[in-house]
Amino acid sequence: MSIENAIERLEAMLGPRLSTAAAIREHHGRNETYYPVTPPDAVAFPETTEEVAAIVRLCAEERCPIVPWGVGTSLEGHALAFEGGLSLDMSRMDRILEVHEADMDAVVQPGVTRKRLNEELRATGLFFPVDPGADATLGGMAATRASGTNAVRYGTMRENVLALEAVLADGRVIRAGTRARKSSSGYDLKNLIVGSEGTLAVITELTVRLHGQPEAVSAATCAFETVGGAVNACIETIQSGIPVARIEFLDAASIAAFNDYAGFDLPVRPHLFLEFHGSEAGVAEQAARFGEIADEHGAQGFRWTSDAQERNRLWSARHNAYFAFKAQRPGARALTTDVCVPISRLAEAIEAAAADIAQSRLSGSILGHVGDGNFHVAYLLDPDSPEDLEEARRLTHRMNLNALALGGTVTGEHGVGRGKIPYMAAEHGEAWQVMAQIKRTLDPLNILNPGKVVQIN
Amino acid sequence: MSIENAIERLEAMLGPRLSTAAAIREHHGRNETYYPVTPPDAVAFPETTEEVAAIVRLCAEERCPIVPWGVGTSLEGHALAFEGGLSLDMSRMDRILEVHEADMDAVVQPGVTRKRLNEELRATGLFFPVDPGADATLGGMAATRASGTNAVRYGTMRENVLALEAVLADGRVIRAGTRARKSSSGYDLKNLIVGSEGTLAVITELTVRLHGQPEAVSAATCAFETVGGAVNACIETIQSGIPVARIEFLDAASIAAFNDYAGFDLPVRPHLFLEFHGSEAGVAEQAARFGEIADEHGAQGFRWTSDAQERNRLWSARHNAYFAFKAQRPGARALTTDVCVPISRLAEAIEAAAADIAQSRLSGSILGHVGDGNFHVAYLLDPDSPEDLEEARRLTHRMNLNALALGGTVTGEHGVGRGKIPYMAAEHGEAWQVMAQIKRTLDPLNILNPGKVVQIN
Structure with missing residues (x-):
């Protein structure tokens, strides 16, 4: 009963669709953030549900951990086999x-x-x-x-x-x-x-x-004098019931990185990026209503487009914000985290995070899906500097505790993985133990992605 | 360790807020459908979370079943203490x-x-x-x-x-x-x-x-030549993305009952009742788009109002449809059931139920929240006729199996209670056993509403 036995038996079952090759293992040990490469002992490539079931039964017999793998874009170490075992690559x-x-x-x-x-x-x-x-x-x-x-x-x-x-x-x-x-x-x-x-x-x-698919889609960008102005414009937009399809906050640091990386020339100030879906008349009405709200909150230029190419360029740049930010410091790694708070507390949550960054040795950027009260901070680290990592962890810790103090959650969308485990007791209290009870009931051997979300003794 | 001990100890804890009076017990044994009055042994009226926790701990010690009670409007016997014990009335x-x-x-x-x-x-x-x-x-x-x-x-x-x-x-x-x-x-x-x-x-x-609250609300009624016409108009409305706030189907039997009960004079044909929420212009546009779709499906008169009083009268009558239908046969009880299917299968599901009613000794009415693929059938029973009850059960059974055959669920909104337990294995397969595992983990003594949703040996 061992991981070695499991791999031997899986090889017999799967043939070349079970790999222990170093390159394959290393690929399944990589991640986008601050964890070191953590290769599993082997990688399986199942092709059917029945095959997944057979693999799981075999691994249960051998007490071999199984960590499901999509494409490895998770941000809190979810897909890393910290306890060894099998990476279950679902790509086939x-x-x-x-x-x-x-x-x-x-x-x-x-x-x-x-x-x-x-x-x-x-x-x-x-x-x-x-x-x-x-x-x-x-x-x-x-x-x-x-x-x-x-x-x-x-x-x-x-x-x-x-x-x-x-x-x-x-x-x-x-x-x-x-x-x-x-x-x-x-x-x-x-x-x-x-x-x-x-x-x-x-x-x-x-x-x-x-x-x-919406009949019409339009995009807008709008700069604000202050973080508070942008966030409050977002809050009022949501409260007014304008059915925005996207409303994203980017701080000045994100905009600067974004300009460099994607060749934009946006003013280096806090921004909201928006997208409106609806009829032609509807998206125009939504944009106009947003424009009025933005004006009341110190908007400094409201750009609006329904051109698909321009819109895609904008959003593709927004989606690459993380890479744009990393590119600001070659060789750096980023530690990124996300929290979500009730929208009435969003301005103070973001302002607290911004103040922490301003007083820190690290550079950091803030951006997020602020219509939900959800935002991210990314800190740039020298991967060889323990002081950098320690500082990023300290700032992240403060941000998590502040989100909880404001009635929010330590992760709006990234998930728990391994990184947010230390906050689960604070966020959920006794309910975290109930999660562990459910885990023990459904996975008494603790073979499915052990060490994530809950703690099992 | 007994229900009797539990009641004695609860009386000491709660004083007059623990009742064993016949009238109170009987009230908590009533239900709106076909179950006989099933009084609990006692009724508790807690006032705080701490008190609920103390009651639950005491009942766990005494193995006394606890059945939470709201106002008793559930339709599948959810709130009935079939195994005796305590009704936990949350009204305070x-x-x-x-x-x-x-x-x-x-x-x-x-x-x-x-x-x-x-x-x-x-x-x-x-x-x-x-x-x-x-x-x-x-x-x-x-x-x-x-x-x-x-x-x-x-x-x-x-x-x-x-x-x-x-x-x-x-x-x-x-x-x-x-x-x-x-x-x-x-x-x-x-x-x-x-x-x-x-x-x-x-x-x-x-x-x-x-x-x-929507800026404007308008209501519409529309008669159709056939059940299929009404249902297909609904399907097309949903697929067109018209954001209807309500879209209700009522068959001819429901409309007849409705006219008698509430003094309306609607044509005795299948109807859709709709409500639109939005801006003044928005609700008018939604209604116009619906009107076009309805015309293509044999609509026979489309009435539209934004008058609040008229709208409330209409919806209040719709909400009383169940009582209106029962009033058609004085002394009758109703057996009502609900299923939900993928909307593409809705017309055939409703037509099958209608054909069953047409061939039955019972009268029945069909109505539902068809925008979700959810509909209800109510059968009128002589409560003293075992044949009536048997026939209603047979028809309900056919309707449940048909919903599953069409890729749906045996209850869209009424819940399982006791009435839908016989279909849980067919709908969920092995997952129903997983539900029971979770129940056993969180309630190993099976004291919380035993006999509902899952079966515990």
Whole structure:
């Protein structure tokens, strides 16, 4: 009973679809943030649900940890095999199984990425809205309850996964949820698995909700004199019920990086980036109403476009903000974190984070999906400097505690992984123990992504 | 260790707030549908979370079943103490604790009814949308994952409960969810408890999402030649992305009952009732677009009003449809059931139910929240006729199986209670066993609403 035995048996089962090659292992040990490369002992590439179930049963017998892997874009170490074992790479389960245009849903395998799904949907008039920036897999996005720029309008993976199939830690295959738009039939296992980060089950199929492609889309950018002005304009926009599709805050540091990286010439000040979806008249009305609110909060130039190319350039740059910021200091790594607070507390949360950065030895940038009260901070680190890492951790710690003090959560969309574990007791109290009880019930051997989300003794 | 001991000890703890009076017990044994009066052994009226926790701990020691009670409007026997024990009446925990206008949420105790909350909110410009018809308590609505007429626009209790406090079967008090609009922090215990029908926890506080009162509201009624015409007009309306706030189907039998009961003179044909929310121009545009779709599906008269009194009269009558239908046969009881299917299968689901009614000895009416694919059938029974009850059960059974065959669920909004237990294995397969595992973990003594949702050996 050992990881070695498991690998030997998996090789017999999977042939070349079980790899222990150094390059493959290293690829599955990489991550976008501050964790060192943490290779698993082996990587499996299953092709069917039955194969996933067989792998899980075998690993349970051998007590071999299993860490599901999408494309590795998670930010808190979710997909790293810190305790060794198997990386379960779902990339070969990448078929779009059914598109039900009339019901506005699609059934997909977990390895399908969101961009590929949207390419396939282009001719249907439908689209899948959840957009965390990275071209993540839908399985990974469901596992981390991902959201992103347009959750303010279309919801997160919680609202956009209607049903799923998953393999439990003992190899049982279950289905949770339904293609019907609502159900009161029993406990909500679908939402228990969405956001469980591979610790309760391996997702092997998803039914996702689709939305009608908007008749018209327009984008706007608007600079503000102060952080508070931008955030308060956002708050008032949401409270006014303007159905913005995206409303993103970027601080001056983000804008500077953004100008350098993508060749823009925006004023180096706090900005809101917006997108409006609706009819031609509707998007114009939304933009006008936003413009009035922005003016009251010290807006310094409101640019508006419904040109698709210009809009895509803008949003593609926004999506690359993280890389733009990293490019400011060659060789640097970034430590990034996200919190989410009730929107009435958003200005003070962001201002506190900005003040911390201003007093720090590190440079940092703040940006976020402020329509939800969700924002991110990224700090640039010299990877060889323990002082840098320590300082970034200190600032992150303060930001997490402040989010909790303001009635918020330590992660709006990145998830817990390993990085947010230290805050779970503070955020959830006794409920964190209940999560551990559920984990022990469904995975008594603690083989599914051990060490993430909950702590099992 | 007995129910008798529990009652004796609860009397000592609660004084007059523990009742064994026949009238009180009988009141807590009544229900709106076909179950006989099933009184609990006693009724407790707690006033604080601490008191609920103390009651639960005491009942756990004495193995006394606890069945939470809101106002008793559930339709599948959820709140009946079939195994005896204590009815936990939450009506004294009826305070609205906080209204956060800027964050558009409110913190309430579980005994607050939805109408009272909306009365309190009237001056704020906000409202709580979920509307199952009955003036249920918010605790009960959360426990059953209620929805109703406007879920098509505003979501169900799943989307509209942001956070909750609950007492577990061992007396621990937990909080789940957050006032932040999104979170990826750990397992979604909030949604595990919403819809668990009092079997996993007693809800003692809720944070609910509020929405802006629409600037304009208009209502419309439209008759159709055929059931299929009405349903297909609904399907096309949803697929066109018209953001209807309500879209209700009523069959000819419902309309006839409705005319008699409420003094209307609508043509005795299948109808859609609609409500539009938006700006003045927006509701007019929505109504016009719907009118065009309706015409293509054999609409026979489209009436439209933005007069508040007329609109309220219409919807109040719609909400009383169940009572109107029962009034058609004095002394009758109604057996009512609900299913939900993917909207592309809605016409065939409703037509199959209508054909069954036409061939039956019973009269029945069909109506529903068809924008979600959700509909109800009510059959009128002579309560003293075993043949009537048997026939109603046979028809309900066929309808449930058909919903599953069409990819739907055996309950869109009524919940499982006791009535839908026989279909849980067929709908959920192995996942129903997982629900039972979770129940055993969180309530190993099976004292919280035993016999509902899951089966524990």
